[in-house]
Amino acid sequence: MPEVRCCQCPLRQLPLFMPNNADEIALVQSLKRCELRVGPGETLIQEGQTEASLFTLLTGWAYRFKTLSDGCCQILNFLLPGDFIGVQQKMIAVAEHGVMSLTDAVLCVFRRDALWELHRQSPSMGFNVTWLSAREESLVDEGLLSVGRRSAEGRISALLILLFKRAAARQADGGAAGVPFPLTQQHIADALGLSLVHTNKTLRKLERRGMYRIEQARLHIIDTGKLMNLADLYDPLSNRTSASRPLV
Amino acid sequence: MPEVRCCQCPLRQLPLFMPNNADEIALVQSLKRCELRVGPGETLIQEGQTEASLFTLLTGWAYRFKTLSDGCCQILNFLLPGDFIGVQQKMIAVAEHGVMSLTDAVLCVFRRDALWELHRQSPSMGFNVTWLSAREESLVDEGLLSVGRRSAEGRISALLILLFKRAAARQADGGAAGVPFPLTQQHIADALGLSLVHTNKTLRKLERRGMYRIEQARLHIIDTGKLMNLADLYDPLSNRTSASRPLV
DNA sequence: CGACGTGTTGATCTCTCTCAATTAGAGTGG
DNA sequence: CCACTCTAATTGAGAGAGATCAACACGTCG
Missing domain, CATH: 1.10.10.10 (Winged helix-like DNA-binding domain superfamily/Winged helix DNA-binding domain)
Known part of the structure; x- marks a missing residue:
């Protein structure tokens, strides 16, 4: 199956998402490395992993979690299509939580420096990343x-x-x-x-x-x-x- | 007592914080509106408040919290000197949590558009805001x-x-x-x-x-x-x- | 067919909550 | 200087929400 071009991204059409201009879409496209298809229950980021990738969830559900040494697990929040995966990891070297898929899922994989390039080349999209980050935090707040x-x-x-x-x-x-x-x-x-x-x-x-x-x-x-x-x-x-x- | 100039900010000298160049410091200074001194137990942001300000905690401790209708309260995380207050509010119109001081505290109050100006004028500092935001989320994760x-x-x-x-x-x-x-x-x-x-x-x-x-x-x-x-x-x-x- | 993952239900146990009472310290006013 | 008040800390006793243990049902899959 061919990869989705960012300009045709099905997510972009949802009223949930902010409209972007052509330059912005081209920028995102240039930072996209490939797509990744996974089945349910696959580990996308492992706790303690270094150098994790930055993803975006195109289709399917996933979740972030932490485990204690006795193996018991706390799910931090659920990830739905359009959500970022791995913003924290890019920032904090070692992953402090794991991410696992819940269903079949398609992920857009971005360059490791995508987050920085986004900020550098498009302040307005960088601003949106901060917004999304704050939004996710408020989900965790509600969980807490x-x-x-x-x-x-x-x-x-x-x-x-x-x-x-x-x-x-x-x-x-x-x-x-x-x-x-x-x-x-x-x-x-x-x-x-x-x-x-x-x-x-x-x-x-x-x-x-x-x-x-x-x-x-x-x-x-x-x-x-x-x-x-x-x-x-x-x-x-x-x-x-x-x-x-x-x-x- | 005179206000602290950003270039002399005592926090900046801690090894915890990243060094900034003169331009960046000048930018922050230009976005700073005033200082606010509060005693312990004062409400800095009220749950449900709109148009909250953006602060930085210069000295003292505070905490973010949410309450249920029966009045019982869940503290989401504690804020220490150098932490941002109100990033979420700037992004999400209505405050989904309150913020209260724990001690005497001095806050730097920023212009309402400070977050956006920071991203626009200094991508690298905008990037740092995203970093701080991710960092705070991981504190809440640990609490959860x-x-x-x-x-x-x-x-x-x-x-x-x-x-x-x-x-x-x-x-x-x-x-x-x-x-x-x-x-x-x-x-x-x-x-x-x-x-x-x-x-x-x-x-x-x-x-x-x-x-x-x-x-x-x-x-x-x-x-x-x-x-x-x-x-x-x-x-x-x-x-x-x-x-x-x-x-x- | 048996093994396995998921859902369902009953019985028992325990960690934590609620209620209640006491102590200690910091103000405050006379 | 001493009652008086208020808040924070402390401790005991009893109650309860939720954990743990144990069994069983059902569907899928190799």
């Missing part, structure tokens, strides 16, 4: 809030809703027919700091209460309101706290 | 690993060691005389997803076992080895996993 302060029910509700929203934003129907959901219960447990058994029991409880449904590896959210409630997630449109003025 | 997969003892050990290292890197003696430690046990509990009571009991246990000491608000690590063990923290110098080659 879940694991630190929500009950098992709350964590699962929050994860389902947030993953649904991210996935739905990447498809044309906005999630009306559900979204792909390739996680096993073990992945959910590892992302939420729960045991596999307890994850299963909580998942079943929510399913029996008619809050969500997973069929043929697709997730359908049935009762958004109840899930949002359980998760204690706020609707970003309604500001919960009284409006506040900047300090300076 | 702790809260998700470590026992109470492990979490506290990891927090003490990591905070000690960060603080020690900012002082001339490298931590020989201990480092400032302005956290209350409530802060530790909120950072680690533990209750205040259990935090206290665990802290005392480790102290009685002679692993650390806190005196006059200064932290001394007595037995690094034992703490590292409890935390299941690896020495970055010894690679635990077999060396691995990049995938591409």
Whole structure:
């Protein structure tokens, strides 16, 4: 199968992504080295690896994780099409976390100096990289809030809703027919700091209460309101706290 | 007290920070709006706030946090002198987390467009912002690993060691005389997803076992080895996993 | 067909939470 | 100088959410 030209990148057409001009697209194309196709469960970056590559996820899902010496694993966040992989590694020599594919996936592989060239040749795209980086951090923040302060029910509700929203934003129907959901219960447990058994029991409880449904590896959210409630997630449109003025 | 000129910034002299040339320093100076002095426990950025400013922490400590509707709070990470405050807010309109000072602190306040100007006028400093952003994310990653997969003892050990290292890197003696430690046990509990009571009991246990000491608000690590063990923290110098080659 | 990965469920155990009470230190005002 | 108040630290006792252990069901695959 031929490689995708950046100017025809299917991701670029999604409303989720910012429009780029021809020069910018050409720059990205010039930094792209090749494509990489992997199956599910393949290690893209190993913990402790040096000289990891910089990727972009073109299709498929993946996740970042860390492990303790007893082998138990904490998933840091999930990566969906369009997400960067390996920005941290480029910056910090040795990889402090691993990355593993969750499904069949196609990755764009970039030159090792791509991040720097992007900043140098296009400040505006460099700025976007910082933006994406900050965006990813806020996903981890949300995960930390879940694991630190929500009950098992709350964590699962929050994860389902947030993953649904991210996935739905990447498809044309906005999630009306559900979204792909390739996680096993073990992945959910590892992302939420729960045991596999307890994850299963909580998942079943929510399913029996008619809050969500997973069929043929697709997730359908049935009762958004109840899930949002359980998760204690706020609707970003309604500001919960009284409006506040900047300090300076 | 007069404001600090960027060219005389005390932080710049620490080995922790990268050297900058005169142009770069002048650029930063031109983006600096003023200084802000705050006492402990002041809100620098409120959750849900729009139009937050961009700061740099010149002296003192602070922390980023999120709260649930029942008022319980999760600390995301601690901010030490030299850290950015508000990069995420600049990028994502509405603040998804709050920031609060922990001690008396002096902040450099920057123009709202400082982040963009930095990228535009100095790609290399823009690149550094991305680097710092990635660096901060990896701190949150470590916190998530702790809260998700470590026992109470492990979490506290990891927090003490990591905070000690960060603080020690900012002082001339490298931590020989201990480092400032302005956290209350409530802060530790909120950072680690533990209750205040259990935090206290665990802290005392480790102290009685002679692993650390806190005196006059200064932290001394007595037995690094034992703490590292409890935390299941690896020495970055010894690679635990077999060396691995990049995938591409 | 057996081996394996994933999901499901029940029983038991334990780490951590919650509730409650006490102590110590720093202000504050008289 | 001494009550009075407030916050932070401390400790004990009981309760509970979630972990662990154990079995079984089901589909896939070599």
